Amino acid sequence: MYEKQSLDCPQSGDYLTMLSTKSPYDPSCSSGYTMTSMPNMNSYGTMGSMAMSNMNYSPPNMGGMPPQAMSSMGMGMHAASMPPGMNSMNSIASVNGMGSLPPMNGMSSPMRMESFNRAQAINRARDKTYRRSYTHAKPPYSYISLITMAIQQSPNKMCTLSEIYQFIMDLFPFYRQNQQRWQNSIRHSLSFNDCFVKVPRTPDRPGKGSYWALHPDSGNMFENGCYLRRQKRFKCVKKEMMRQSCSGDDDDSCKSPDSRDGCSPSPPPPPPQNHVPSGHEIPETKSEPLSNEHSAPTPVQQHERHDMTPNIRHMQHDIVSQGYNHPAGHPAGHLNHPHSFNHPFSINSLITDSAKMDMKMYEMQGYGGYNPHAMALPPMSKDSSHMPVPDNNGYYKTYAPHSVGSL
DNA sequence: GTATGTTTACGTCTTA
DNA sequence: TAAGACGTAAACATAC
Numbered sequence: 118m119y120e121k122q123s124l125d126c127p128q129s130g131d132y133l134t135m136l137s138t139k140s141p142y143d144p145s146c147s148s149g150y151t152m153t154s155m156p157n158m159n160s161y162g163t164m165g166s167m168a169m170s171n172m173n174y175s176p177p178n179m180g181g182m183p184p185q186a187m188s189s190m191g192m193g194m195h196a197a198s199m200p201p202g203m204n205s206m207n208s209i210a211s212v213n214g215m216g217s218l219p220p221m222n223g224m225s226s227p228m229r230m231e232s233f234n235r236a237q238a239i240n241r242a243r244d245k246t247y248r249r250s251y252t253h254a255k256p257p258y259s260y261i262s263l264i265t266m267a268i269q270q271s272p273n274k275m276c277t278l279s280e281i282y283q284f285i286m287d288l289f290p291f292y293r294q295n296q297q298r299w300q301n302s303i304r305h306s307l308s309f310n311d312c313f314v315k316v317p318r319t320p321d322r323p324g325k326g327s328y329w330a331l332h333p334d335s336g337n338m339f340e341n342g343c344y345l346r347r348q349k350r351f352k353c354v355k356k357e358m359m360r361q362s363c364s365g366d367d368d369d370s371c372k373s374p375d376s377r378d379g380c381s382p383s384p385p386p387p388p389p390q391n392h393v394p395s396g397h398e399i400p401e402t403k404s405e406p407l408s409n410e411h412s413a414p415t416p417v418q419q420h421e422r423h424d425m426t427p428n429i430r431h432m433q434h435d436i437v438s439q440g441y442n443h444p445a446g447h448p449a450g451h452l453n454h455p456h457s458f459n460h461p462f463s464i465n466s467l468i469t470d471s472a473k474m475d476m477k478m479y480e481m482q483g484y485g486g487y488n489p490h491a492m493a494l495p496p497m498s499k500d501s502s503h504m505p506v507p508d509n510n511g512y513y514k515t516y517a518p519h520s521v522g523s524l
Numbered sequence: 525g526t527a528t529g530t531t532t533a534c535g536t537c538t539t540a
Numbered sequence: 541t542a543a544g545a546c547g548t549a550a551a552c553a554t555a556c
Contacts, residue, residue: 261545299547301548302546302548304528304529305531305548307529308530326527326528
Protein backbone atom coordinates (compact mmCIF):
# COMPACT_ATOMS: atom_id res chain seq x y z
CA MET A 118 0.00 0.00 0.00
CA TYR A 119 2.57 2.50 1.07
CA GLU A 120 5.13 1.26 -1.39
CA LYS A 121 2.78 2.21 -4.15
CA GLN A 122 2.27 5.62 -2.65
CA SER A 123 5.91 6.29 -2.45
CA LEU A 124 6.33 5.92 -6.15
CA ASP A 125 4.93 9.27 -6.90
CA CYS A 126 5.76 10.71 -3.59
CA PRO A 127 7.76 13.88 -3.93
CA GLN A 128 8.45 13.75 -0.22
CA SER A 129 10.64 16.72 0.26
CA GLY A 130 11.83 19.45 -1.89
CA ASP A 131 8.93 20.41 -4.02
CA TYR A 132 7.95 23.32 -1.92
CA LEU A 133 11.56 24.05 -1.42
CA THR A 134 12.21 23.99 -5.09
CA MET A 135 9.70 26.66 -5.43
CA LEU A 136 11.23 28.53 -2.60
CA SER A 137 14.73 28.32 -3.81
CA THR A 138 13.97 29.31 -7.33
CA LYS A 139 14.37 32.90 -8.23
CA SER A 140 11.17 34.75 -8.55
CA PRO A 141 10.33 36.21 -11.91
CA TYR A 142 8.19 38.72 -10.10
CA ASP A 143 10.77 40.05 -7.75
CA PRO A 144 13.97 41.24 -9.35
CA SER A 145 15.39 42.16 -6.00
CA CYS A 146 15.53 38.67 -4.72
CA SER A 147 18.59 37.49 -6.49
CA SER A 148 20.77 37.55 -3.46
CA GLY A 149 18.16 36.03 -1.24
CA TYR A 150 18.07 36.88 2.39
CA THR A 151 20.66 36.83 5.03
CA MET A 152 20.38 34.78 8.13
CA THR A 153 22.83 36.80 10.07
CA SER A 154 20.01 37.89 12.26
CA MET A 155 16.71 36.26 12.67
CA PRO A 156 13.82 36.54 15.00
CA ASN A 157 13.12 33.78 17.39
CA MET A 158 12.03 30.93 15.25
CA ASN A 159 9.31 30.10 17.64
CA SER A 160 7.68 33.43 17.36
CA TYR A 161 5.69 32.30 14.43
CA GLY A 162 2.91 34.72 14.85
CA THR A 163 5.28 37.57 15.25
CA MET A 164 7.37 36.35 12.42
CA GLY A 165 4.37 36.06 10.27
CA SER A 166 3.24 39.54 10.81
CA MET A 167 6.71 40.95 10.69
CA ALA A 168 7.69 39.24 7.56
CA MET A 169 4.47 39.31 5.70
CA SER A 170 2.58 42.30 6.86
CA ASN A 171 3.83 44.42 4.04
CA MET A 172 3.35 41.87 1.37
CA ASN A 173 1.02 43.37 -1.12
CA TYR A 174 1.90 41.11 -3.92
CA SER A 175 -1.04 39.61 -5.66
CA PRO A 176 -0.30 36.76 -7.97
CA PRO A 177 -1.91 37.00 -11.33
CA ASN A 178 -3.79 33.83 -10.81
CA MET A 179 -4.83 32.44 -7.48
CA GLY A 180 -5.85 29.19 -8.92
CA GLY A 181 -9.44 30.13 -9.16
CA MET A 182 -9.68 31.16 -5.60
CA PRO A 183 -12.32 33.81 -5.18
CA PRO A 184 -11.10 37.20 -4.06
CA GLN A 185 -13.33 36.96 -1.06
CA ALA A 186 -11.51 33.90 0.09
CA MET A 187 -8.19 35.54 -0.39
CA SER A 188 -9.07 38.58 1.56
CA SER A 189 -10.78 36.73 4.33
CA MET A 190 -7.84 34.47 4.70
CA GLY A 191 -5.40 37.28 4.73
CA MET A 192 -3.43 35.63 2.05
CA GLY A 193 -1.69 38.06 -0.13
CA MET A 194 0.26 35.22 -1.55
CA HIS A 195 0.37 31.55 -1.05
CA ALA A 196 2.81 29.00 -2.20
CA ALA A 197 0.34 26.74 -3.83
CA SER A 198 -1.04 29.58 -5.81
CA MET A 199 2.20 31.11 -6.82
CA PRO A 200 3.50 30.72 -10.29
CA PRO A 201 6.14 28.05 -10.67
CA GLY A 202 9.47 29.35 -9.69
CA MET A 203 8.16 32.00 -7.43
CA ASN A 204 10.58 32.46 -4.63
CA SER A 205 8.38 33.41 -1.78
CA MET A 206 11.05 33.44 0.84
CA ASN A 207 13.44 35.59 -1.01
CA SER A 208 10.71 37.90 -2.00
CA ILE A 209 9.53 38.14 1.52
CA ALA A 210 12.98 38.77 2.80
CA SER A 211 13.70 41.41 0.27
CA VAL A 212 10.48 43.23 0.66
CA ASN A 213 10.56 43.21 4.39
CA GLY A 214 14.22 43.65 5.03
CA MET A 215 14.51 40.47 6.95
CA GLY A 216 18.21 41.02 7.36
CA SER A 217 17.65 43.81 9.79
CA LEU A 218 15.32 41.96 12.04
CA PRO A 219 16.24 41.53 15.68
CA PRO A 220 18.72 38.80 16.43
CA MET A 221 17.54 35.34 17.22
CA ASN A 222 16.99 34.87 20.88
CA GLY A 223 20.03 33.57 22.62
CA MET A 224 21.80 32.70 19.47
CA SER A 225 25.44 33.55 19.32
CA SER A 226 27.16 34.83 16.21
CA PRO A 227 28.96 31.57 15.52
CA MET A 228 25.68 29.81 15.75
CA ARG A 229 24.09 32.20 13.35
CA MET A 230 26.93 31.68 10.95
CA GLU A 231 26.60 27.98 11.37
CA SER A 232 22.94 28.20 10.56
CA PHE A 233 23.67 30.43 7.64
CA ASN A 234 26.25 28.09 6.22
CA ARG A 235 23.97 25.18 6.75
CA ALA A 236 21.16 26.95 5.01
CA GLN A 237 23.43 27.77 2.12
CA ALA A 238 24.50 24.18 1.81
CA ILE A 239 20.92 23.08 1.93
CA ASN A 240 19.91 25.54 -0.72
CA ARG A 241 22.69 24.31 -2.95
CA ALA A 242 21.62 20.77 -2.43
CA ARG A 243 18.07 21.69 -3.18
CA ASP A 244 18.96 23.45 -6.36
CA LYS A 245 20.79 20.42 -7.57
CA THR A 246 18.36 17.85 -6.43
CA TYR A 247 14.85 19.18 -6.73
CA ARG A 248 13.41 20.89 -9.71
CA ARG A 249 9.98 19.44 -9.75
CA SER A 250 6.85 21.40 -10.11
CA TYR A 251 5.35 22.72 -6.92
CA THR A 252 2.02 21.40 -8.03
CA HIS A 253 3.15 17.97 -6.90
CA ALA A 254 3.98 19.05 -3.41
CA LYS A 255 1.52 18.29 -0.75
CA PRO A 256 0.60 21.45 1.13
CA PRO A 257 1.89 21.41 4.68
CA TYR A 258 -1.54 21.32 6.20
CA SER A 259 -3.48 18.55 7.76
CA TYR A 260 -6.90 17.82 6.40
CA ILE A 261 -8.35 19.26 9.55
CA SER A 262 -6.56 22.49 8.84
CA LEU A 263 -7.75 22.53 5.27
CA ILE A 264 -11.32 21.92 6.28
CA THR A 265 -11.04 24.61 8.89
CA MET A 266 -9.74 27.02 6.31
CA ALA A 267 -12.58 26.23 3.98
CA ILE A 268 -15.17 26.76 6.66
CA GLN A 269 -13.56 29.90 7.93
CA GLN A 270 -13.37 31.50 4.54
CA SER A 271 -17.01 30.93 3.81
CA PRO A 272 -19.33 33.86 4.49
CA ASN A 273 -21.52 31.85 6.80
CA LYS A 274 -18.74 29.87 8.36
CA MET A 275 -20.43 26.83 7.00
CA CYS A 276 -19.55 24.76 3.97
CA THR A 277 -20.99 21.84 2.16
CA LEU A 278 -18.73 18.97 1.46
CA SER A 279 -18.46 19.90 -2.17
CA GLU A 280 -17.58 23.45 -1.24
CA ILE A 281 -14.82 22.16 0.95
CA TYR A 282 -13.55 20.06 -1.91
CA GLN A 283 -13.66 23.00 -4.24
CA PHE A 284 -11.94 25.32 -1.84
CA ILE A 285 -9.09 22.91 -1.35
CA MET A 286 -8.69 22.27 -5.03
CA ASP A 287 -8.82 25.94 -5.84
CA LEU A 288 -6.25 26.78 -3.27
CA PHE A 289 -3.95 23.83 -3.69
CA PRO A 290 -3.40 22.45 -7.17
CA PHE A 291 -1.91 19.44 -5.51
CA TYR A 292 -5.38 18.31 -4.60
CA ARG A 293 -6.65 18.39 -8.13
CA GLN A 294 -5.35 14.93 -8.59
CA ASN A 295 -6.21 11.69 -6.87
CA GLN A 296 -9.39 13.19 -5.65
CA GLN A 297 -10.95 9.98 -4.53
CA ARG A 298 -8.19 9.39 -2.06
CA TRP A 299 -8.03 12.69 -0.29
CA GLN A 300 -11.73 13.35 -0.51
CA ASN A 301 -12.34 10.15 1.34
CA SER A 302 -9.96 11.41 3.97
CA ILE A 303 -11.81 14.68 4.12
CA ARG A 304 -15.08 12.91 4.71
CA HIS A 305 -13.46 10.78 7.33
CA SER A 306 -12.03 13.82 9.06
CA LEU A 307 -15.38 15.54 9.09
CA SER A 308 -17.12 12.60 10.60
CA PHE A 309 -14.42 11.53 12.95
CA ASN A 310 -13.46 14.82 14.48
CA ASP A 311 -15.80 16.41 16.94
CA CYS A 312 -14.51 19.80 16.00
CA PHE A 313 -16.67 19.65 12.91
CA VAL A 314 -20.40 19.77 13.31
CA LYS A 315 -23.00 18.99 10.75
CA VAL A 316 -25.66 21.61 10.21
CA PRO A 317 -28.74 20.34 8.39
CA ARG A 318 -29.97 22.16 5.36
CA THR A 319 -33.06 24.24 5.75
CA PRO A 320 -36.07 23.27 3.66
CA ASP A 321 -35.70 26.37 1.57
CA ARG A 322 -32.19 25.33 0.60
CA PRO A 323 -32.49 21.80 -0.63
CA GLY A 324 -29.57 19.93 -1.92
CA LYS A 325 -27.22 17.13 -1.25
CA GLY A 326 -25.46 16.82 2.01
CA SER A 327 -25.43 19.01 5.04
CA TYR A 328 -23.42 22.05 5.91
CA TRP A 329 -20.34 21.61 7.99
CA ALA A 330 -19.26 24.12 10.56
CA LEU A 331 -16.66 24.39 13.24
CA HIS A 332 -17.67 23.53 16.72
CA PRO A 333 -17.84 26.78 18.64
CA ASP A 334 -15.48 25.46 21.26
CA SER A 335 -12.90 24.30 18.81
CA GLY A 336 -11.36 27.72 18.59
CA ASN A 337 -8.11 26.84 20.28
CA MET A 338 -7.49 23.57 18.56
CA PHE A 339 -4.25 24.92 17.30
CA GLU A 340 -3.31 26.86 20.38
CA ASN A 341 0.01 25.11 20.51
CA GLY A 342 0.92 26.80 17.28
CA CYS A 343 1.12 23.65 15.28
CA TYR A 344 -1.23 23.81 12.39
CA LEU A 345 -0.61 20.28 11.37
CA ARG A 346 -0.53 18.02 14.31
CA ARG A 347 -2.55 19.12 17.23
CA GLN A 348 -1.26 18.14 20.61
CA LYS A 349 -4.78 17.39 21.61
CA ARG A 350 -7.62 16.39 19.43
CA PHE A 351 -10.80 18.31 20.00
CA LYS A 352 -13.21 15.99 21.71
CA CYS A 353 -16.69 16.41 22.85
CA VAL A 354 -16.51 14.70 26.21
CA LYS A 355 -20.20 14.13 26.43
CA LYS A 356 -20.29 12.66 23.01
CA GLU A 357 -17.36 10.50 23.87
CA MET A 358 -19.16 9.28 26.94
CA MET A 359 -22.21 8.57 24.85
CA ARG A 360 -20.13 6.60 22.42
CA GLN A 361 -18.81 4.51 25.23
CA SER A 362 -22.13 4.02 26.93
CA CYS A 363 -23.80 3.28 23.63
CA SER A 364 -21.30 0.65 22.80
CA GLY A 365 -22.85 -1.63 25.34
CA ASP A 366 -26.52 -0.83 25.25
CA ASP A 367 -29.08 1.05 23.27
CA ASP A 368 -29.99 3.61 25.83
CA ASP A 369 -32.20 6.44 24.64
CA SER A 370 -29.64 8.90 25.84
CA CYS A 371 -27.47 7.73 23.04
CA LYS A 372 -29.85 9.07 20.48
CA SER A 373 -30.40 12.60 21.57
CA PRO A 374 -27.35 14.67 22.14
CA ASP A 375 -28.66 17.83 23.62
CA SER A 376 -25.81 20.02 24.51
CA ARG A 377 -22.35 20.88 23.53
CA ASP A 378 -21.44 21.10 27.19
CA GLY A 379 -18.52 18.95 27.97
CA CYS A 380 -16.96 19.53 24.62
CA SER A 381 -13.46 20.70 24.88
CA PRO A 382 -10.40 20.80 22.77
CA SER A 383 -8.40 19.90 25.79
CA PRO A 384 -9.22 18.90 29.30
CA PRO A 385 -10.57 20.11 31.58
CA PRO A 386 -13.80 20.91 29.83
CA PRO A 387 -14.84 24.53 29.89
CA PRO A 388 -17.87 25.60 31.87
CA PRO A 389 -21.15 25.64 30.00
CA GLN A 390 -21.41 28.61 27.73
CA ASN A 391 -24.07 27.95 25.17
CA HIS A 392 -26.66 25.43 24.51
CA VAL A 393 -25.82 23.84 21.25
CA PRO A 394 -26.19 20.18 20.57
CA SER A 395 -23.05 18.23 20.88
CA GLY A 396 -21.95 15.84 18.28
CA HIS A 397 -22.09 16.44 14.61
CA GLU A 398 -25.72 16.93 13.98
CA ILE A 399 -27.89 19.74 15.07
CA PRO A 400 -31.59 18.99 15.22
CA GLU A 401 -33.82 21.25 13.26
CA THR A 402 -36.73 23.05 14.86
CA LYS A 403 -38.51 26.32 14.42
CA SER A 404 -38.13 29.32 16.61
CA GLU A 405 -37.80 33.07 16.75
CA PRO A 406 -35.01 34.72 14.87
CA LEU A 407 -31.92 35.52 16.79
CA SER A 408 -30.66 39.02 16.78
CA ASN A 409 -27.01 39.60 16.45
CA GLU A 410 -26.00 43.00 17.56
CA HIS A 411 -22.33 42.33 17.19
CA SER A 412 -22.05 41.66 13.55
CA ALA A 413 -24.21 42.88 10.78
CA PRO A 414 -25.30 39.76 8.97
CA THR A 415 -24.83 39.49 5.29
CA PRO A 416 -27.92 38.91 3.20
CA VAL A 417 -26.97 35.30 3.08
CA GLN A 418 -26.64 35.17 6.81
CA GLN A 419 -29.99 36.80 7.24
CA HIS A 420 -31.42 34.31 4.90
CA GLU A 421 -29.76 31.50 6.74
CA ARG A 422 -30.96 32.63 10.09
CA HIS A 423 -34.51 32.86 9.04
CA ASP A 424 -36.30 29.66 9.72
CA MET A 425 -33.40 28.32 11.66
CA THR A 426 -33.41 26.49 14.91
CA PRO A 427 -32.24 28.22 18.03
CA ASN A 428 -29.36 25.89 18.21
CA ILE A 429 -28.37 26.33 14.64
CA ARG A 430 -28.76 30.03 14.87
CA HIS A 431 -26.94 30.06 18.13
CA MET A 432 -24.17 28.08 16.63
CA GLN A 433 -24.09 30.23 13.60
CA HIS A 434 -24.07 33.25 15.81
CA ASP A 435 -21.13 31.78 17.63
CA ILE A 436 -19.39 30.90 14.47
CA VAL A 437 -19.98 34.22 12.83
CA SER A 438 -18.80 36.01 15.90
CA GLN A 439 -15.62 33.99 15.93
CA GLY A 440 -16.67 31.03 17.83
CA TYR A 441 -17.93 32.19 21.13
CA ASN A 442 -20.40 34.41 22.89
CA HIS A 443 -19.41 37.98 23.32
CA PRO A 444 -19.39 38.75 26.97
CA ALA A 445 -22.11 41.21 27.77
CA GLY A 446 -22.18 42.79 24.41
CA HIS A 447 -18.56 43.71 24.43
CA PRO A 448 -17.54 43.68 20.81
CA ALA A 449 -13.91 43.08 21.55
CA GLY A 450 -14.48 40.85 24.48
CA HIS A 451 -13.38 37.82 22.57
CA LEU A 452 -9.84 39.05 22.75
CA ASN A 453 -9.76 37.98 26.33
CA HIS A 454 -11.74 34.86 25.99
CA PRO A 455 -9.83 31.75 26.96
CA HIS A 456 -10.88 30.15 23.71
CA SER A 457 -10.45 33.23 21.71
CA PHE A 458 -10.21 32.77 18.01
CA ASN A 459 -7.79 35.64 18.01
CA HIS A 460 -5.13 33.67 19.71
CA PRO A 461 -2.03 33.94 17.52
CA PHE A 462 -2.36 30.32 16.60
CA SER A 463 -6.10 30.02 16.68
CA ILE A 464 -8.18 28.94 13.75
CA ASN A 465 -8.37 32.54 12.70
CA SER A 466 -4.67 32.69 12.74
CA LEU A 467 -4.47 29.43 10.98
CA ILE A 468 -6.04 31.14 8.08
CA THR A 469 -4.48 34.50 8.29
CA ASP A 470 -1.00 33.50 9.31
CA SER A 471 -0.35 29.94 8.43
CA ALA A 472 -0.44 30.44 4.75
CA LYS A 473 1.98 33.26 5.21
CA MET A 474 4.22 31.36 7.49
CA ASP A 475 4.60 27.99 5.99
CA MET A 476 6.98 28.83 3.23
CA LYS A 477 9.00 31.04 5.46
CA MET A 478 9.48 28.45 8.09
CA TYR A 479 10.62 25.86 5.66
CA GLU A 480 13.14 28.15 4.18
CA MET A 481 14.44 29.73 7.31
CA GLN A 482 14.72 26.60 9.32
CA GLY A 483 16.49 24.88 6.55
CA TYR A 484 14.33 21.84 6.56
CA GLY A 485 14.90 19.67 3.63
CA GLY A 486 11.37 18.87 2.86
CA TYR A 487 7.87 18.86 3.94
CA ASN A 488 7.93 18.82 7.65
CA PRO A 489 4.58 19.29 9.20
CA HIS A 490 6.12 19.78 12.57
CA ALA A 491 8.53 22.46 11.66
CA MET A 492 6.09 24.89 13.16
CA ALA A 493 5.99 23.07 16.43
CA LEU A 494 9.65 22.79 17.03
CA PRO A 495 11.01 23.53 20.44
CA PRO A 496 12.57 26.89 20.99
CA MET A 497 16.04 27.44 19.68
CA SER A 498 18.52 26.51 22.27
CA LYS A 499 21.80 28.12 23.07
CA ASP A 500 23.21 24.67 23.15
CA SER A 501 24.09 23.78 19.61
CA SER A 502 23.87 20.12 20.48
CA HIS A 503 20.16 20.60 20.38
CA MET A 504 20.26 21.98 16.92
CA PRO A 505 19.00 19.73 14.19
CA VAL A 506 21.77 18.22 12.21
CA PRO A 507 21.46 17.73 8.49
CA ASP A 508 22.09 14.38 6.99
CA ASN A 509 24.61 13.61 4.32
CA ASN A 510 22.51 15.29 1.72
CA GLY A 511 22.26 18.45 3.68
CA TYR A 512 18.76 17.68 4.77
CA TYR A 513 17.52 17.60 8.28
CA LYS A 514 16.02 14.45 9.59
CA THR A 515 12.52 15.41 10.40
CA TYR A 516 9.17 13.82 10.53
CA ALA A 517 7.80 13.36 7.10
CA PRO A 518 4.56 11.47 7.20
CA HIS A 519 4.28 8.53 4.94
CA SER A 520 1.42 10.24 3.30
CA VAL A 521 3.36 13.25 2.20
CA GLY A 522 3.03 13.68 -1.45
CA SER A 523 1.45 10.33 -1.73
CA LEU A 524 -1.62 11.48 -3.49
C1' DG B 525 -25.93 5.96 -9.94
C1' DT B 526 -23.55 9.13 -7.41
C1' DA B 527 -22.58 11.95 -3.57
C1' DT B 528 -22.49 12.10 1.15
C1' DG B 529 -21.72 10.37 5.75
C1' DT B 530 -20.22 6.83 9.26
C1' DT B 531 -17.36 3.50 10.96
C1' DT B 532 -13.51 0.35 11.36
C1' DA B 533 -8.91 -0.95 10.64
C1' DC B 534 -4.22 -0.24 10.09
C1' DG B 535 0.18 2.10 9.30
C1' DT B 536 3.48 5.94 10.44
C1' DC B 537 5.20 9.17 13.36
C1' DT B 538 5.50 12.12 17.60
C1' DT B 539 5.19 12.80 22.34
C1' DA B 540 4.90 11.88 27.19
C1' DT C 541 7.03 1.97 25.09
C1' DA C 542 2.24 3.20 25.05
C1' DA C 543 -0.86 6.58 23.69
C1' DG C 544 -2.38 9.74 20.58
C1' DA C 545 -2.64 12.37 16.07
C1' DC C 546 -2.99 11.81 11.45
C1' DG C 547 -3.57 9.70 6.75
C1' DT C 548 -5.46 6.16 3.99
C1' DA C 549 -8.41 2.42 2.52
C1' DA C 550 -12.56 0.19 2.53
C1' DA C 551 -17.20 -1.34 3.62
C1' DC C 552 -21.60 0.08 4.35
C1' DA C 553 -25.79 3.03 4.74
C1' DT C 554 -28.41 6.83 3.27
C1' DA C 555 -29.96 10.84 0.57
C1' DC C 556 -30.54 13.11 -3.69
